[in-house]
Amino acid sequence: MRNLLSVEDKVIVLTGGAGFLGQQYKEALERGGAKVVIWDKIGGAGEITDITQPESVKSQVQKVLEKFGRIDALINNAALNPSPGEAREHWAPYESFSLSLWENELKVNLTGSMITTQAVAPAMMRQRSGSIIFVASDLALIAPNNAIYDPGNFKDIAYATSKAGVLGLMRAWASYLGPYNVRVNALVLGGMYRGQSPDFVKKNSALNMLGRMSREGEYNGPIVFLASDASLYMTGTCLVVDGGRTAL
Numbered sequence: 698m699r700n701l702l703s704v705e706d707k708v709i710v711l712t713g714g715a716g717f718l719g720q721q722y723k724e725a726l727e728r729g730g731a732k733v734v735i736w737d738k739i740g741g742a743g744e745i746t747d748i749t750q751p752e753s754v755k756s757q758v759q760k761v762l763e764k765f766g767r768i769d770a771l772i773n774n775a776a777l778n779p780s781p782g783e784a785r786e787h788w789a790p791y792e793s794f795s796l797s798l799w800e801n802e803l804k805v806n807l808t809g810s811m812i813t814t815q816a817v818a819p820a821m822m823r824q825r826s827g828s829i830i831f832v833a834s835d836l837a838l839i840a841p842n843n844a845i846y847d848p849g850n851f852k853d854i855a856y857a858t859s860k861a862g863v864l865g866l867m868r869a870w871a872s873y874l875g876p877y878n879v880r881v882n883a884l885v886l887g888g889m890y891r892g893q894s895p896d897f898v899k900k901n902s903a904l905n906m907l908g909r910m911s912r913e914g915e916y917n918g919p920i921v922f923l924a925s926d927a928s929l930y931m932t933g934t935c936l937v938v939d940g941g942r943t944a945l
Contacts, residue, residue, distance in 0.1 A: 701927040705730035708765040709924060712748055712813055713775030715739040717891060718832070718916065722772060725917035726924065734761050736813070737775070748775055748809035754816045762820060770828040770924040771817045773810040773863075777802045778834075778856050781846055781897055788850040799855045806859035807866065814870055822877040829874070830923045831867045831883040834860040835939045838885060845900035864935065871933030880932040882923055887911055887939030906941030 709726055713719045714735030726733050736746035736757055744760070747753050761768055779787045786795060814829060821827030837860040841852030864883055871881035888901050890910040902909045919938050922928055937943060 698927075702921060702925045703729065704770075704921055704925050707731045707769040707924060708734070708761065708767055709770040709772065710734045710736060710761060710768055710813075710817065711772045711774060712736045712746075712809070716774070718886075718889070719774050721914060721917055722774065722920050725914070725921060729921060731924070732765060748813050749804050751812050751816070754812050758816045758820065767824055768817055768820050768827065770830065771813060771821075772830045772832065772920065772924070773813055774832045775809060776806045776832070776856075776859070778806075779853065780891070781850065781893060785850075787853045787855075788846070790849075790851055791854050794854055802853070802855035803859050803862070806856065807862045810863060811866060814866075818870070818874060818879070821879045822874065825878045827874075827879040828924050828928070829867075829870065829879065829881040830920065831863050831881070833863045833867075833883045833885045833935070835885060835887050835937075835943050837861045837864050837883075838935075838937070838943045842904060845897060845904070867935075868933050875932060880928065882928070882931055882933070883935045884916070884919055884923060885935045885937040885939065885943075886916055887942050889913065889916070904942050904945070905939060906945065909940065911938075911940065 704726055709731045711719060711722055711733055714723050715737040723733050736744055738747055744757050746757050786798060810831060836857040841857055843851045867881055867883045874881055887905060888910050890912060898910060916938060919936055
């Protein structure tokens with residue numbers, strides 16, 4: 698079983714690796730012996746990469762291949778997702794939601810995932826192996842519950858829409874890459890505690906079967922599973938880790 702779940706020496710590209718979840722994935726994968734390459738717009742966290750720019754991404758793929766000779770996994774993790782209390786314009790009523798914000802979020806969350814997958818897929822097709830993981834959200838499966846937010850705030854409609862689109866993108870790539878023995882799946886996540894207000898935490902926790910938000914590190918096992926050989930016969934599907942929220 699340890700061998701099945703091993704990511705020892707696997708070359709893994711992780712977008713958004715400087716973020717809250719990305720840092721957790723990076724540490725877990727590296728503890729398992731993986732060679733993790735970070736693509737992020739934040740300097741100092743890895744390779745500075747704008748995933749909305751195809752030529753920038755293609756250049757980074759070439760660097761990885763020149764250094765390691767292969768790419769074993771791609772984790773499409775980068776996304777715009779303001780927390781409650783941040784960037785108020787993202788929490789606007791839907792009839793007045795800014796189209797420029799809408800376009801920018803879809804460009805990063807959905808189109809960016811398409812661009813990175815387009816760039817990495819040819820190497821995996823040549824290898825006839827690989828795992829591509831799209832990080833989605835429970836809001837890709839269910840509607841936002843706006844009652845958990847402060848009055849007048851509504852969960853970012855562009856985020857919910859882009860994450861639903863990610864699942865369609867995942868399934869299409871899974872069908873396309875199946876003949877090349879490349880697996881494509883989505884990790885569907887619930888909310889994680891990161892110092893939100895007690896009122897929000899209480900309301901959010903009441904939405905799932907475990908009665909709490911996830912804790913730091915609780916998504917690391919599923920990421921390792923999808924990147925490892927333990928999931929060799931799994932493709933085109935969602936691994937849902939949300940405390941049972943979408944099952945209610």
